[in-house]
Structure formats: structure tokens, C-alpha cells
Amino acid sequence: xxxxxNQSIYPTIQLNKIGVTPLIKRLMISSVFPVIIxxxxxxxxxxxxxxxxxxxxxSAVLFKGIALYQSGELLPHIVATFTRxxxxxxxxxxxxxxxxxxxxxxxxLEKFIDPTIQALRQIPSLAWVPLFILWMGIGETxxxxxxxxxxxxxxxxxxxAGIVTVDRKxxxxxxxxxxxxxSQITKIILPAVLPSFFTGIRTGLGLGFMxxxxxxxxxxxxxxxxxxxxxxxxLQPDTILVSIILFAIIGKVTDGGLKLVEQRLLHWxxxxxxxxxx
Amino acid sequence: xxxxxxxxxxxxxxMTAIKDIDLKVQNGEFVCxxxxxxxxxxxxxxxxxxxxxxxxxxxxxxxxxxxxxxxEIGIIFQESRLLPWLTVxxxxxxxxKDHEQETLNRVxxxxxYVGLTGKExxxxxxxxxxxxxxxxxARSLVCDPEVLLLDEPFSALDHFTKLxxxxxxxxxxxxxxxxxxxxxxxxxxxLYLADRIVVLSSQPGMIKDIxxxxxPRQRTRTSQDLQxxxxxxxxxxxx
Numbered sequence: 001x002x003x004x005x006n007q008s009i010y011p012t013i014q015l016n017k018i019g020v021t022p023l024i025k026r027l028m029i030s031s032v033f034p035v036i037i038x039x040x041x042x043x044x045x046x047x048x049x050x051x052x053x054x055x056x057x058x059s060a061v062l063f064k065g066i067a068l069y070q071s072g073e074l075l076p077h078i079v080a081t082f083t084r085x086x087x088x089x090x091x092x093x094x095x096x097x098x099x100x101x102x103x104x105x106x107x108x109l110e111k112f113i114d115p116t117i118q119a120l121r122q123i124p125s126l127a128w129v130p131l132f133i134l135w136m137g138i139g140e141t142x143x144x145x146x147x148x149x150x151x152x153x154x155x156x157x158x159x160x161a162g163i164v165t166v167d168r169k170x171x172x173x174x175x176x177x178x179x180x181x182x183s184q185i186t187k188i189i190l191p192a193v194l195p196s197f198f199t200g201i202r203t204g205l206g207l208g209f210m211x212x213x214x215x216x217x218x219x220x221x222x223x224x225x226x227x228x229x230x231x232x233x234x235l236q237p238d239t240i241l242v243s244i245i246l247f248a249i250i251g252k253v254t255d256g257g258l259k260l261v262e263q264r265l266l267h268w269x270x271x272x273x274x275x276x277x278x
Numbered sequence: 279x280x281x282x283x284x285x286x287x288x289x290x291x292x293m294t295a296i297k298d299i300d301l302k303v304q305n306g307e308f309v310c311x312x313x314x315x316x317x318x319x320x321x322x323x324x325x326x327x328x329x330x331x332x333x334x335x336x337x338x339x340x341x342x343x344x345x346x347x348x349x350e351i352g353i354i355f356q357e358s359r360l361l362p363w364l365t366v367x368x369x370x371x372x373x374x375k376d377h378e379q380e381t382l383n384r385v386x387x388x389x390x391y392v393g394l395t396g397k398e399x400x401x402x403x404x405x406x407x408x409x410x411x412x413x414x415x416a417r418s419l420v421c422d423p424e425v426l427l428l429d430e431p432f433s434a435l436d437h438f439t440k441l442x443x444x445x446x447x448x449x450x451x452x453x454x455x456x457x458x459x460x461x462x463x464x465x466x467x468x469l470y471l472a473d474r475i476v477v478l479s480s481q482p483g484m485i486k487d488i489x490x491x492x493x494p495r496q497r498t499r500t501s502q503d504l505q506x507x508x509x510x511x512x513x514x515x516x517x
Contacts, residue, residue, distance in 0.1 A: 172329060173359050175347050177373035177421070187372075191363040268363045270403035 056238045061245070064238035078246060080223040081216065084140070085208045085254075088147025092208070093201055095148065096155035104163030105185075117156065125150050125207075126214055133218065143215035150211035154203035162196025163189065195269065198262040202255060209251050279305045279340065279350070279424045279457055281326065286335035288321050294482035295321045299335070301476065301485070303425070306455045310468035310475045314515065318483025319461040323429050326459060327353045352423030356430045358410035360402040366413050367398035373421045388416040392446065408439035412446070419450065426450075428460040432467070444471055448495065465511055469504045470497055477514050487514050 038058045044050055045057030052060065068074040099117070103110045128149060136142035166189050174184045216225020224243045231239030281303040288295050296318035303309050311319045324330040325337055328347040337344045339351065360369045371377070371385045389395055392412040402410060411431060418426060428447075432440040444467060450456055462468050468475045469491065477487045489511065493503050 169355070169357070169359050170361060172355075173361065173372075175329060176327070176353050178347060178349060188361065191361070194363075268401045268403065270362065 053235065054237060056241065061238050061241045064236075065242045065245075068239070068242060074242075077222050077224050077227050077243075078250070080220075081212055081225065082250065084143050084215070084223065085147060085205075085212050088144045088211070089151050089201075089205060089208045091144065092148035092151025092204060093155050096152045096159060096200070096204075100156045100159040100163060104160050110164075114160075121153050121157070125153070125211065129214065129218055138219040143212070143220070146215045147208050147211045150207040151201075151204035154207060155197075155200040158196045158200030158203070159193060162193035162200075166192045195266055198258070198266065202258050202262070205254060205258060206251065209247060213247070280338075281425060281457070281459070282336075282338045282341070283322075283326070284336045284338070286322070286325060286333055286337060288318070288325060288330070288333040296478075296483040299483075299485055303457060303459055306451075306457055308451060308458045308471055308473045309460070310472035311459065311461045311478060312465065312468045312475050312511065313463065313478035313483065314480050315463060317478045317480040319463075319478055320429050322478075322483065323353075323427050323459065323461050327351055327427050329353070349421060350424040351427060352418035352421060352425065353427040354411075354414055354418055354429065354431045356433055358402070358405075358407075358414040360405075360410055360413055360417075362402050364401075365398065366394060366400050366402070366405070369402070369413055370394075370416045370420060372417055385420055388420050391419075392416045406439075407435050408443065411435065411443060415443075415446065415450075419454075419456075423456065425457045425459065428458065430461050430463065433462070433464070440467070447471065452495070465508050466499060468511075469507060470499055475507075475511070477511060 041050075041055075042058050045052065045055065045060075050057075056064075065074070099113070103114050103117075125146070129146065132142040132145055136145065170188050170192060171184065174188045179187060212223070213225045213228070216223040217229060220226040220229075224246055227243040228240055231237065231241075231243065283299050283301040286299040286301075287297050299322060301309075311322060313319045321330070325333050326344075328337075328344045328351065331344075331346065339348060360366075361372065364372065367385070367389070370389060371381070374381055374385070389398060392415055394409065394412055394416065397405070397409065397413075402413075405413065414431075432443050435443065447458065447460075448471065451458055458471075460468075460471065472491055475489045475491060476485055477489065478484065479486045489507060491504075491507065493501070497504065
């Protein structure tokens with residue numbers, strides 16, 4: 001059934017007839033648009049519509065990337081950025097999980113702490129930057145802390161919302177079958193909040209990348225954010241674009257990884273994902 | 279087993295949902311609580327289950343006041359309330375404390391009994407409404423309840439599935455002598471299943487009449503006797 005529907009939506013694309021898996025088919029369809037954009041960009045650059053000192057051609061960006069990689073400069077930058085995000089993400093998520101669980105299960109604590117957290121949330125996280133630098137210097141600690149702050153809020157908010165809105169109907173099932181408080185948590189609340197948790201960490205990871213750029217812009221000697229500053233100071237837009245594109249790729253890949261874990265763990269959810277057979 | 283309700287009144291924010299209910303459910307009896315929507319019949323059932331303790335009056339199980347949910351009292355809700363992250367098998371053995379072979383055999387027997395063989399590994403999202411409700415019934419039965427409380431369990435199902443599941447309930451009752459208390463707004467359902475029909479008035483819910491159905495089991499849904507009782511009930515309800 002699903003296949004027929006698919007074919008009627010995309011009548012001209014019948015790739016599965018030549019033995020293409022659905023994943024590859026999806027990748028091919030989704031890359032049509034960016035490929036067209038890049039081609040137009042390349043052509044416009046070649047005929048001189050864009051000045052190369054402002055917007056270099058895609059091919060020039062690609063060669064720049066290869067050159068940076070071959071000189072051995074690129075990999076340390078990627079590793080530095082990735083490491084910062086990972087550490088910040090782990091700490092931010094950890095703190096958010098602990099706090100949201102405490103606040104979620106202790107109504108008194110919710111009244112006591114949650115309003116403060118909600119108020120702190122209103123501060124644009126970047127506003128913390130000067131303070132963190134003042135406290136922790138310009139080294140790794142302040143950068144990782146910033147990223148952790150960025151990751152913390154979406155995870156905390158989503159997880160807490162998940163915990164306090166667990167469907168009463170399910171909790172009653174636990175009650176009817178005489179579950180202990182602990183079993184209520186492990187057998188009902190935890191699985192029930194898993195979807196909100198994943199929404200939280202995926203948003204959090206996105207913000208983590210946003211904050212690593214901010215952290216590296218304000219002062220770093222390596223990292224993709226540093227590459228942005230370097231490109232700006234040395235008037236090399238190709239370097240900037242290499243960095244931007246790498247951010248896009250790394251962000252997409254890491255989010256894809258989380259999404260994969262999410263789908264594995266939440267396969268029981270009754271949600272129809274459009275264009276994909278179950 | 280005996281379940282006794284004495285002068286039970288339940289108010290929500292000053293609104294009286296049910297008032298002065300007196301009821302005694304006998305062992306092995308099938309009682310239907312019948313009334314229009316909003317007459318407090320579900321409220322009454324929740325107090326019987328021990329899920330709702332904020333009432334005036336007394337609810338006693340085997341002559342001791344009910345202080346919370348009890349193993350001996352199972353409840354089936356209008357929706358199956360299967361946990362979506364567990365398979366049919368895991369859902370059905372949800373209420374069991376041990377996972378020993380004997381218990382598992384018991385689980386399998388009930389899966390077969392309610393007609394879910396072959397569906398054990400499915401997740402609730404893959405089940406039809408009728409199958410979900412079968413799983414919910416099995417989930418209660420494996421815990422060996424003495425009383426099964428049913429809150430409009432079939433009201434969301436299509437007519438034919440509903441008839442099948444009504445027969446399943448009768449089969450269960452005949453085999454295990456389970457006492458059943460069922461809330462319903464479907465007169466035909468009550469006539470087919472009940473030994474006794476408790477007719478409730480609306481706002482506040484009070485017992486208007488209690489009708490004994492003396493017609494033997496294996497009833498014919500369209501029999502003259504039952505139609506006569508139906509007329510009676512409709513008159514009581516002023517429809």
C-alpha cells in the first residue's frame with residue numbers, strides 16, 4: 001500500500017525499480033535542491049556576478065577545504081570544536097536531568113527553584129559571556145560552561161514538562177496494579193518522558209553548536225569558530241565558508257545520530273512519519 | 279466476596295455528582311450501572327475501585343472499609359490504557375510481580391483465552407480497538423481478581439466487536455465466577471449481561487430503581503421479555 005502511495009506522489013521518480021534502497025532514494029531526492037543551488041552559485045561566480053573576494057565560487061571553497069585539510073590545519077580545528085560541544089553537552093544535559101527530576105518529583109522544590117530557573121532562562125545566554133570570561137578566563141572552562149548553559153535550558157524545560165504532564169491515565173494503571181513508587185517511576189514515568197527528553201537534547205545540541213561559535217569567536221586559538229575569525233581578519237571568505245559548511249555537516253550528522261537513537265528507542269510511538277513506510 | 283456501598287455521596291467543587299448511594303454486590307453477580315451521560319456512574323465506579331477516596335459514606339470490601347486500590351479488584355477503563363512502549367505480552371503481564379515459568383504459562387493461557395495468540399509481540403499502536411480491549415481484559419484477569427469493574431469498556435467499539443466482547447465477559451464469568459460491575463449507557467448491553475440493573479438518575483446521580491433480570495443465561499438479545507424490561511427502563515429514565 002505505502003509503496004503505491006509513494007509512487008503516486010512522485011510519479012516520475014521510480015528509483016526502486018533499479019534496485020535503490022529507500023535510504024539512498026531519500027538522500028538523492030533531498031540533494032537535488034542543494035545541488036541546483038550550488039550549480040547556479042558556481043555559474044554566477046564564474047561569469048563574475050559575485051566578486052570572488054566577497055563570495056568565492058563553491059569550487060574555490062572546496063579547494064580551500066582540501067588545502068586546509070592537506071596542510072593538517074583543519075582536523076585539529078574540527079576536533080577542538082567537537083570536543084568542546086561534547087563536553088558542554090554532557091555537563092549541560094547532566095545538570096538538566098538532575099534538576100528537572102528533582103523539581104519534577106518534589107512539588108515543594110518546584111515552588112522553590114523553578115521560578116528562579118524560569119527567570120534565568122529569560123537572560124539571553126550570550127549575556128553571560130563577559131561574566132564567564134571574567135570568572136574563568138578565556139580558556140576551555142569558560143567555553144565549555146557557556147555551551148553547557150546553552151544546552152541546559154532546552155533539556156531542563158522539555159524534560160520537566162514531560163515529567164509533570166505524564167498522562168494521569170497511565171499513572172492510574174500503575175496504581176491499579178499496585179506498583180511501588182519506584183516502579184511507577186521506572187515502568188511508567190521514565191518511558192513516558194523519553195519523547196520529551198529527546199526533543200530536549202536535540203534542541204540542546206543545536207544550541208550547543210550555536211554557543212560554541214560564540215565561545216570561539218570571543219577568543220580561541222583553535223576551533224571552527226576561530227577559523228571564522230581568521231577568515232575575517234585575513235580577508236578570506238573561502239575560509240569562512242569552509243568553516244560554515246563544516247558546521248552544517250557536523251550539526252546535521254550529530255543530530256542525525258541522536259535522531260537514529262530516538263527512533264530506536266521510541267519505535268513504539270504511534271506517529272506517522274510522512275513518506276516513510278513503517 | 280462482598281462489596282458494599284453505604285450512603286455514598288461524592289461532590290466535586292460543591293457540585294454533587296452522586297448522592298446517597300446504597301448498594302450491595304453479591305459474590306459472582308453481574309451488576310450493570312445504567313444511566314445517561316453525566317449521571318455519575320463512572321464516579322461511582324471509581325470509588326468502588328479505590329482510585330477515588332474523597333467521598334462521604336462508606337465503601338467496604340469484605341466488610342472492611344476500602345482504603346485504596348486492592349489486588350482483588352480489577353478495573354477495565356473505557357480506553358484500553360495499554361502502555362504504548364510495551365508489547366502485548368509485556369502489557370498483559372504488567373501487573374504480575376514474578377516472571378517464573380508458571381506465571382508465564384498463565385499469561386499465555388489468558389492470551390489464548392481472549393484470542394490474542396500470535397499478537398504477543400505487537401505494540402499497542404498496531405492493535406484495533408477490540409484487540410486492545412481484549413489485551414486489557416487479559417491484563418486484569420492474569421492478576422486473578424475477584425471483582426472486575428468495567429467503565430463503559432466497549433462504548434468506543436463497533437457494534438459487532440462489542441457483541442463478541444460481551445460474550446467473552448459472560449464466558450469469563452461462567453468460568454471464574456468473577457463478580458462484575460459494569461457502567462454502561464447501552465440498555466441492550468445491560469439487558470444482555472446483567473443479573474441486576476441499577477438505574478441511576480442524573481444530577482445528582484441517585485439510584486432510581488434496581489431491576490432484577492431473572493431471564494437465564496444464553497439470552498437472546500431480541501427476546502420479548504427483555505424488550506419488555508427495556509420499555510420499563512426507558513419509562514424510568516423518561517426517554
